[in-house]
Amino acid sequence: MKVCVVGQGGREHAFASVLRRTAEVVVTPGNAGIEGSISTSPEETEADLFVIGPEGPLADGLADRLRADGRLVFGPGADGAALESSKAWMKEVVSAAGVPTAAYATFDSDPAGHRAAHAYLETLPPPYVIKTSGLAAGKGVLVTDELAQAHADVDAKLDGTSFGDAGRSIVIEEGMVGPEVSLFALCDGRRATLLPTAVRDHKRIGDGDTGPNTGGMGCVSPLADVDRAACAELAALAFEPTLTELTRRRVDYRGVLYAGFMLTPDGPRLLEFNVRFGDPEAQVALPRIENDLALLLAGAAAGELTDEIRISDDAMVCVVCAAEGYPAAPRTGDVITGLDRARGVPGVTVFCAGVGAGDGQTVPSASLVTGGGRVLNVCGRGPDVAVARDRAYEAVRQLHWPGMTYRTDIAAAEATAAAVSR
Numbered sequence: 001m002k003v004c005v006v007g008q009g010g011r012e013h014a015f016a017s018v019l020r021r022t023a024e025v026v027v028t029p030g031n032a033g034i035e036g037s038i039s040t041s042p043e044e045t046e047a048d049l050f051v052i053g054p055e056g057p058l059a060d061g062l063a064d065r066l067r068a069d070g071r072l073v074f075g076p077g078a079d080g081a082a083l084e085s086s087k088a089w090m091k092e093v094v095s096a097a098g099v100p101t102a103a104y105a106t107f108d109s110d111p112a113g114h115r116a117a118h119a120y121l122e123t124l125p126p127p128y129v130i131k132t133s134g135l136a137a138g139k140g141v142l143v144t145d146e147l148a149q150a151h152a153d154v155d156a157k158l159d160g161t162s163f164g165d166a167g168r169s170i171v172i173e174e175g176m177v178g179p180e181v182s183l184f185a186l187c188d189g190r191r192a193t194l195l196p197t198a199v200r201d202h203k204r205i206g207d208g209d210t211g212p213n214t215g216g217m218g219c220v221s222p223l224a225d226v227d228r229a230a231c232a233e234l235a236a237l238a239f240e241p242t243l244t245e246l247t248r249r250r251v252d253y254r255g256v257l258y259a260g261f262m263l264t265p266d267g268p269r270l271l272e273f274n275v276r277f278g279d280p281e282a283q284v285a286l287p288r289i290e291n292d293l294a295l296l297l298a299g300a301a302a303g304e305l306t307d308e309i310r311i312s313d314d315a316m317v318c319v320v321c322a323a324e325g326y327p328a329a330p331r332t333g334d335v336i337t338g339l340d341r342a343r344g345v346p347g348v349t350v351f352c353a354g355v356g357a358g359d360g361q362t363v364p365s366a367s368l369v370t371g372g373g374r375v376l377n378v379c380g381r382g383p384d385v386a387v388a389r390d391r392a393y394e395a396v397r398q399l400h401w402p403g404m405t406y407r408t409d410i411a412a413a414e415a416t417a418a419a420v421s422r
Contacts, residue, residue, distance in 0.1 A: 001294050004028060004045045006062065006075075007053030010353030010377040011279035015051055017349070018286045023049075023294040033352025033368055042066060049074065049298045052255075055135055055276050059085035063255075073254070074297040076275050080246065080253040084275045087133045087171045094270055097245035099238050101270040102173040106133065109158040109168040117154045120172055121147065127175030132157055134166030141213055143175065178264040180271065181226050182219075182281055185239045185259075186296065188305035189252045192239040197288065197311050198226035199281045200414070205327060207409045214327045215374060218319045218410030220385055221284045224417045225263075234261055238270050254301055283351050283377045284316035317388040317411045318379045319396050323354070324403025326373035332356070334370045334401040341398035342378060347388070348395040351377040370401055386415040 002024045005015045013034045016025045020036075028045060030037025042050060042062060050066055052058055052075035061078040076083075083090045088106040095101065107117035121128060128150035132140030140163055142153045157167030182199045185192040199221040205211035226234075238259050246253050258274040258281070277286070286293070290310040299305045323330040336355065343350050354372020376399065380392030389411045396406060 001049060001298070002026070002047045003049045003051060003294055004042060004047035005030075005051045005053060006042050006057060008034075009053070009279055009372075010351040010374065011277055011282040012053040013351040013353070014283045014286045014377075015053060015277075017351070018289065018293050019051070022292045031352055031355055031371065032357035033355040043069070048072065049294065049301060051075065051297055053276060055081065055084050055274065058255075058275055059135060072298060072301045074256075074301045076253050076255040077251075079251050080255070081275045083257075083273045085135050086169075087131050087272065088169055090273055091171060093245055093249075094238070094242055094273070097241040099241055099270050100267065102129070102176055104171050104173040106169065106171050107154075107158070109160070114155070114158055117158065117170065117172060118151055121150055121154065124172075124174060127177075129173040129175050130154055130157065131171045131173065132163045132167040133169035133171055134163070136163050136166050140166060143213075176262045176264050176269055176271075178262045179225065181223060181234075181261050181263060182278060183231055183234055183239075183259050183261070184277065184281075184285060185235060185257050186300045186305055186309070187239075187243060187253050187255060187257055188300045188303045189254050190243075190247070190303065191305060192235070192243050192257065193300075193305055193307075193309055194231060194235045194239070195285060195289070195309050195311065196228045196231050197221050197285060198223045198231055199278070199285055200411075201278065201281055202407060202410055205322075205405075205407075207407050212327060214322075216278065216280050216320065217322070217407045218317070219278075219281050219284055220315070220317045220389075220411035220414050221281075221288070222315060224385075224414060234259070234268055237268060242273070254303065279353075280318045280320055280374075280377045283318045283379050287349065287379070287381070288312040288314060288316060314381050314383060315385040315388040316379055316381045317385060317392045317415075318377050319392045319406055319410050320353075320374050321376045321378060321396060321399055321404055321406045322374050323370045323372070323401075324405060326405065330354075330370075330373035331403060332370050332372065334403070336368045336370060336375070337400050338398040339368065339376075342395040345380075345391055345395040345398070347381045347391045349379045349381070350395065351379065353377055375401075375404075385411055385417070389415040
């Protein structure tokens with residue numbers, strides 16, 4: 001089978017790496033660090049299966065166009081992708097489906113919307129949560145205890161100052177507290193099959209969850225506080241009723257549903273749905289799948305997903321190495337050194353996210369330069385989280401470029417729990 005992976009980041013590198021176990025793989029457009037990157041567009045590429053990684057092309061209807069041309073596609077059409085491209089619509093769908101979620105209200109950029117949004121904020125206790133309704137690459141959420149900061153963020157989003165048109169419609173939610181957890185399910189239009197492992201992402205730029213939100217600075221799986229039984233309970237809470245509601249609305253959803261939950265004192269609540277594998281969550285989830293991933297995704301794309309998803313008992317920890325200035329203004333063009341040494345650490349895989357090269361083609365690792373905010377995803381694998389974490393950070397210490405930044409506390413709590421249980 002020949003598979004075309006669409007995208008250019010670390011998630012797509014992880015897809016390509018796992019799919020290559022059993023299939024021929026090309027990646028468009030890929031990046032200078034991903035083997036098999038090609039310059040042709042998806043529409044111009046011949047393949048047996050297309051796997052669309054990022055949310056942007058999904059929201060833009062790429063899956064619809066490919067399907068109209070008779071291609072087999074893993075990824076929802078634009079109607080299903082609205083679960084992510086319109087947080088306001090997502091909240092409407094899950095509310096209709098009876099999925100527990102935060103109380104919310106939506107507001108648009110007209111003068112009445114401005115006034116109503118500010119008035120609604122005044123009725124809420126902290127923390128205040130303000131989200132762009134449109135796509136914002138994982139950076140469109142402000143969570144703050146400061147009411148003045150919340151008011152300023154409402155204005156910046158609705159005015160188009162901070163996120164352009166993506167922020168001209170916003171969702172304001174009640175603040176919730178508790179640990180966060182992410183789950184994935186593959187959907188074939190009729191059923192959802194759970195990936196039976198939970199992932200915990202670290203969104204903020206700094207240690208101790210400080211600083212601004214990013215697209216994700218690292219993650220860990222599995223979680224001691226969310227076992228397979230708990231995963232199944234969360235799936236029944238959110239995936240099944242949501243897919244039923246989508247079907248009722250004549251949305252034929254074929255792809256992955258990525259659910260973010262908060263485990264509140266009052267029970268789990270859905271934070272959001274995404275319509276693609278998370279990045280960097282995919283980097284610790286996909287390599288642990290023991291099924292033939294190409295056949296699994298092709299089955300979902302064809303509406304015939306029947307296999308149980310088998311997953312390794314190993315643990316994986318991903319540490320994101322980012323460019324200086326990320327997320328506000330990342331610096332690019334710095335030469336990356338130590339990549340071969342990092343990849344030589346036992347149990348480590350390094351996925352290329354934001355890298356470049358002078359000629360834009362795949363080149364020796366010594367010639368790679370920083371090409372984006374999140375540059376490399378360093379993933380350690382081991383029999384438990386403590387071992388996986390040690391391996392990931394040993395590899396991180398082999399890497400260098402000017403201003404390289406990373407968190408030092410990824411999976412620290414989970415590793416401590418694993419070490420105690422040994």
